[in-house]
Amino acid sequence: MSPNMVFRKNFCFVSLTLVLLTLPPARAQRTQLKPGWNLFSPEQDVEIGRQVSTEAEKQMEVLHEARVEAYLNRMAQTLAAKAPGASYSYQVKAVNDMSINAFALPGGFLYFNRGVIEAARNEAQLAGVIGHEIGHVALRHGTNQASKAALTQGIAQSGLAILGGVIGRDSLGGVIANLATSFGANSILLKYSRDAERQADLAGTHMLYDNNFDPRAMIQFFEILEQKSGGRSRMLQWLSTHPNPGDRMQLISVEIDQMGGLSQNFRADSSEFRNIQRLIKTLPPPKEKPKTQPGQPDSKPGESAGGASRPDPPSSRLLRYENAQVRLRYPQNWKISEENGSATLAPENGTVADAQGNSALAYGMMVAFSPAKTPIQSPADLEQATSQLVRGLQQSNPKMRLTKAGEPIRAGRERALATTLVNESPLGGSETVWLVTVAHPQGLLQLVCVAPEKDFTLYSPAFRNVVDSLVLR
Numbered sequence: 054m055s056p057n058m059v060f061r062k063n064f065c066f067v068s069l070t071l072v073l074l075t076l077p078p079a080r081a082q083r084t085q086l087k088p089g090w091n092l093f094s095p096e097q098d099v100e101i102g103r104q105v106s107t108e109a110e111k112q113m114e115v116l117h118e119a120r121v122e123a124y125l126n127r128m129a130q131t132l133a134a135k136a137p138g139a140s141y142s143y144q145v146k147a148v149n150d151m152s153i154n155a156f157a158l159p160g161g162f163l164y165f166n167r168g169v170i171e172a173a174r175n176e177a178q179l180a181g182v183i184g185h186e187i188g189h190v191a192l193r194h195g196t197n198q199a200s201k202a203a204l205t206q207g208i209a210q211s212g213l214a215i216l217g218g219v220i221g222r223d224s225l226g227g228v229i230a231n232l233a234t235s236f237g238a239n240s241i242l243l244k245y246s247r248d249a250e251r252q253a254d255l256a257g258t259h260m261l262y263d264n265n266f267d268p269r270a271m272i273q274f275f276e277i278l279e280q281k282s283g284g285r286s287r288m289l290q291w292l293s294t295h296p297n298p299g300d301r302m303q304l305i306s307v308e309i310d311q312m313g314g315l316s317q318n319f320r321a322d323s324s325e326f327r328n329i330q331r332l333i334k335t336l337p338p339p340k341e342k343p344k345t346q347p348g349q350p351d352s353k354p355g356e357s358a359g360g361a362s363r364p365d366p367p368s369s370r371l372l373r374y375e376n377a378q379v380r381l382r383y384p385q386n387w388k389i390s391e392e393n394g395s396a397t398l399a400p401e402n403g404t405v406a407d408a409q410g411n412s413a414l415a416y417g418m419m420v421a422f423s424p425a426k427t428p429i430q431s432p433a434d435l436e437q438a439t440s441q442l443v444r445g446l447q448q449s450n451p452k453m454r455l456t457k458a459g460e461p462i463r464a465g466r467e468r469a470l471a472t473t474l475v476n477e478s479p480l481g482g483s484e485t486v487w488l489v490t491v492a493h494p495q496g497l498l499q500l501v502c503v504a505p506e507k508d509f510t511l512y513s514p515a516f517r518n519v520v521d522s523l524v525l526r
Contacts, residue, residue: 082311082312082313083255083259083308083311083312084255084308084311086137086138086188086192086252086255086256086259087137087138087192088138088139088191088192088193088197089192089193089194089197090197090200090201091193091196091197091200092196092199092200093159093193093196093199093200095139095141095160095193097196098139098141098159098160098190098193098195098196099141099159099160099161100160101158101159101160101195101196101242102158102159102160102161102162102195103160103162105158105159105162105242106144106158106162109158109164110146113148113150113164114148114149114150114339114340115146115147115148115149116146116147116148116149116167116333116336118147118332118333118336120329120332121147121170121329121332121333122145122146122147124325124326124329125145125146125147125163125165125183126143126144126145128145128179128180128183129143129145129163129183129187130143131264132180132183132184132187132260132261132264133161133187133191133260135259135260135263135264136184136187136188136191136256136260137188137191137192137256137259138191138192138193138256139190139191139192139193140191141160141161141190141191142161143161143162143163143187143190144161144162144163145163145164145165145183146163146164146165147164147165147166147167147170147333148164148165148166148167149167149336149337149338149339149340150166150167150168150339151166151167151168151171151338151339152166152168153166153168153169153172153278154166154168154169155169155182155183155185155186156186156243157186157187157189157190157195158190158195158242159190159193159195159196159242160190161190163183163186163187163190165182165183165186167333167336169182170329170330170333171330171333171334172274172277172278173274173277173326173330174273174277175270175321175322175326176266176320176321176322176323176325176326177261177266177267177270177319177320177321177322178270178271178273178274178277179326180260180261180264180266180270181257181258181261181266181268181270181271181274182257182274183257184256184257184258184259184260184261184271185253185254185256185257185271186253187256187257187260188252188253188254188255188256188257188260189245189249189253191256192249192252192253192256194245194246194249194252194253195241195242195243195245196242197249198241198242198244198245198246198249199241199242202241244390244392250301251301251304254271254301254304254305255304255305255308257271258271258305258308258309258312259308259312262309262312265316265318265319265320266319266320266321267315267319267320267321268305268308268309268312268315268319269305269309269315270321271301271302271305272302272305272306275301275302276302363402363508364399364400364401364402364403364416365386365400365401366511367384367386367387367400367511367512367514367515368384368385368386368387369384370384370385371383371384371385371518371522372384372385374389374396374398375526376391376396376420376526377526378422378493378495378498378525378526379420379422379493379498379523379524379525379526380523380524380525380526381420381465381519381520381522381523381524382518382519382522383398383519384400384515384518386400386401387399387400387403387417388400388401390404395419395420395421395422396419396420397414397417397418397419397420398417398418398419398420398519399414399416399417399418400416400417402416403415403416403417404417405479405480406479413479414479414501414503415478415479415480415484415503415504415505416503416504416505416508416512417502417503417504418500418501418502418503418516418519419499419500419501419503420498420499420500420501421498421499421501422493422495422496422497422498422499423442423496423497423499424495424496425438425495425496425497428494429492429493429496429497430492432461432468434492435468435469435470435490435491435492435497436459436470438490438492438497439459439470439472439488439490439497440459442488442490442497442499443455443472443474443488446474446488450476450477452476452477453474453475453476453477453486454474454475454476455472455473455474456473456474456475457471457472457473458472459471459472459490460472462489462520463521464489464491464500464520464521464523465520465521465522465523465524465525466524467491467492467523467525468491468492469489469490469491469520470489470490471487471488471489472487472488472489472490473485473486473487473488474486474488475506478505478506480505482505482506482507483505483506484503484504484505484506484509485503485504485505485506485509486501486502486503487501487502487503487509487513487516488500488501488502489502489520491523491525493525494525498525500516500519500520500523502516502519
């Protein structure tokens, strides 16, 4: 063997070693993401999304600004090229709404409030939100939820004809019609599980990483949300449908480490993003939504805003409810809606649309839980945690005022504090908020009881019965 051949072999070995050292870590090191079980086909996802988007746009003020839409669509296509799961042609629209919110419909129909674009401090942060929503679509979370609901509610009730695990085309029209007409904050297509939100966070992180965006931008955007909400992230629209940001930031940090950590070449911003952000801030503000249609009278007695019937009085018969933190009993004629570890217990028509078109609780109660960094062990700890919670609520609801500071009561066998507040009701006028806070071994349990001031006396015994039945788990 000649010296030249030895040199070439050694050179090739060294070159290969250098190439391997400079390659990004193997994809196998990242968390693998796959779509869950689904009665629908990917093509049916698109049909559903297209029809539901038509209904959705009747309820929203779409911006129709060509430069903004073109930018968002380019971003979505770039990110989606690295998305896991099913492949779709994404269509993105901006909504003239100042709240920080975004949502995705099956098949690739994405909507981003202008509040998201204005809140982002760089392009990578906006890309993180877009990537998260693409993750929901690519992993087919909306129709996965609809599929699970169909089985839970019964095939006959849902109108789904199942043959070999797939919904036939003849029955699809009825299913699409039901999903479209029920679109809104309570749409099954938007009620993602905690695991689905975790997957979407990871998918967004992967898309940032693979498109050379700084993946820490996902964490940074959550920090912005916490700052804007005064530490009470549930009060923001984006986080009213997404899990606790603290847990999510930790998840993303671990995932970045698993993918090999940070690169010196990651980018965070662009002049194009800055130009779009400046442009969107010059656009007209959202139109004020009238509480009643022109020419229509205000709500009649016995009706809520929008003409919906006032809920029936709470039933004296009680049913049992339990989750990971608590067990309790609630009126038989109330319904339960669970979302990201919280539960809303409300009568028919107890949840209504507020002035901005968002779903709001007018009658009923919410059972929520906030993990604590340090244990809440003493009455002073509970008082401090409750005061912090109330401050956060008031920061997010400027017209909310305290009428009775926390007084010691019993919630079941547990020590608790009861705080009374007054706020604007989504039905108009004022509402009473009776907030009961209980120290849980892992954090702060919150029972938020709400009714219009004029009806609170009627609901107070029912709220008290629920609180008296409480058992910590």
